[in-house]
Amino acid sequence: MTSVTTPTDSVLSLPDHTQLPDSDGTFVKNLQEHPQSILLTDSIKPVLETLHPDGQYCIGQDSGIYWRLIDPPERGAEAPDWFYVPNVPPTLNGKMRRSYVLWKEYVAPLIAIEFVSGDGSEERDKTSPSQGGEGEVGKFWVYEQAIRIPYYAIYEVEKAGVEVYRLVGNAYQLMTPNDRGHYAITPMGVELGIWQGRYQNAELPWLRWWDAEGNLLLTGEERAEVERQRADLERQKREEIVEKLRSLSPEQLNALGINPELLD
Numbered sequence: 001m002t003s004v005t006t007p008t009d010s011v012l013s014l015p016d017h018t019q020l021p022d023s024d025g026t027f028v029k030n031l032q033e034h035p036q037s038i039l040l041t042d043s044i045k046p047v048l049e050t051l052h053p054d055g056q057y058c059i060g061q062d063s064g065i066y067w068r069l070i071d072p073p074e075r076g077a078e079a080p081d082w083f084y085v086p087n088v089p090p091t092l093n094g095k096m097r098r099s100y101v102l103w104k105e106y107v108a109p110l111i112a113i114e115f116v117s118g119d120g121s122e123e124r125d126k127t128s129p130s131q132g133g134e135g136e137v138g139k140f141w142v143y144e145q146a147i148r149i150p151y152y153a154i155y156e157v158e159k160a161g162v163e164v165y166r167l168v169g170n171a172y173q174l175m176t177p178n179d180r181g182h183y184a185i186t187p188m189g190v191e192l193g194i195w196q197g198r199y200q201n202a203e204l205p206w207l208r209w210w211d212a213e214g215n216l217l218l219t220g221e222e223r224a225e226v227e228r229q230r231a232d233l234e235r236q237k238r239e240e241i242v243e244k245l246r247s248l249s250p251e252q253l254n255a256l257g258i259n260p261e262l263l264d
Contacts, residue, residue, distance in 0.1 A: 014069060014103050014104070032115070032157060032202070032204065033062065033081055033115050033117075035199060035200045035202070036081070036082075036115055036155075036206065036207060037061040037062065037081060037082050038200075039199055039200075039206060039207075039208065039219060040082050040113070040207065040208070040209065041059055041061065041082070042219040042220055042221075043208065043209050043217040043218060043219050043222075044084075044188075044190070044209050044217060045220075046217070047188065047189065047190055047209070047211075047217065048084070048188075051086070051188065051189075052086065052087070055090065056086075056087050056088060056089055056090075057084065057085065057086050057087065057088065057090065058084070058085040058088050058089070058090050058097065058100065059082070059083070059084050059085075059090075060080065060082070060083045060084075060085070060097075060100055060109075061081065061082055062079055062080075062081055062082075063079060063080075063083075063097070063099055063100060064077035064078070064079045064099040064100065065077060065078050065079070065080065065083070065099070065100045065102060065109065065112075065147060066099055066100070066101045066102060066103070067102045067103075067142060067146050067147050068146070069103070070135060075135060075136075077099065078139055078142050078143070078147075080109070080112035080113060080114055080143075081113055081114050081115045082112070082113040082115075083100075083109040083111065083112040083113065083149075084109060084110055084111055084188075085100065085105070085107055085108070085109045085110065086107070086110055086187075087107060088105055088107050102147060108147050108148055108149055108150075109147070109149050110149070110150055110151060110185075110187060110188070111149065111150065111151040111152070111153065111185060111188075112143055112147075112149045112151075112152050112153070113152075113153040113154075113155060113207070114139070114152075114153070114154050114155065115155050115157070115207075116154060116155065116156040116157070116158070120154065120156060122139060123139055123140065123154045124138075124139075124140050124154065125138030125139050125140050125141065126138050126140045126141045126144075127141060128141050128145070140152075140172070143172075144165075144167065144171065144172045145170070148167060149167065150166065150167045150187070151164060151165070151166055151167070151185055152164070152165045152167075152172060153165075153183070153192060153207075155207045157204060157205060160194055160196070160205035161194060161205075162183070162192065162193065162194060162207055164183035164185075164192060177193070178191070180193065180210070180214050181193055181194070182210055182214070184212070189211070189212050190209045190210065190211060190212065190217065191209065191210040191211070191212065191214070192207065192208075192209060192210075193207075193208065193210060194206070194207060194208070195207075195208040195216065199219075
């Protein structure tokens with residue numbers, strides 16, 4: 001008697017994030033990668049909390065996206081330096097994700113970002129499975145044709161520039177920056193571009209977010225500093241007003257409806 005394997009049986013037998021490696025075993029090639037990822041995540045968080053009041057979104061930083069099942073498993077994954085997936089839970093069964101497994105989630109990332117450490121050829125590699133030897137495929141091809149990520153950004157700190165591609169039909173099209181030199185990521189209501197400044201003690205051209213009006217999205221530390229400056233300014237204005245009032249006579253203060261004793 002011939003046994004038949006149903007599609008449901010095959011799906012249930014596929015490994016999940018707990019059964020797959022959490023990385024490809026390579027080390028970080030650029031010391032800027034970690035702070036750059038933190039900068040992107042920290043500053044976009046208020047926007048994502050507005051877009052997802054239920055908290056259903058996931059951010060990956062140098063984490064594997066498994067798009068095909070192959071041996072060894074790492075060859076079936078790409079690990080963008082930064083990516084965002086809307087409308088999926090941030091944890092699975094109360095645990096942090098070890099990786100993002102496409103055949104278990106079905107939802108592709110909305111945007112993937114790569115930080116170039118070499119000459120950029122790896123990030124722009126369009127080698128398809130039929131062209132590559134021993135199952136090797138190009139990163140660009142995987143994002144465009146296999147995972148089909150709507151937006152793909154390639155950031156090159158050495159050139160102080162970023163290329164952003166948008167999936168149109170079946171192929172990526174290089175986007176044109178707006179008048180501010182930014183790229184509109186319309187579904188998120190933000191823009192992506194280069195900001196020259198100091199972050200974590202390094203003066204560099206950093207990849208950052210802006211809102212649709214061109215206002216820089218601040219990190220938590222930057223927001224706290226703005227609040228501190230605003231509070232200092234308000235306190236200074238109050239002190240100046242009090243000093244001016246103290247220069248008035250009791251009669252003048254009474255005429256203004258102010259009790260002179262309150263200024264002591």
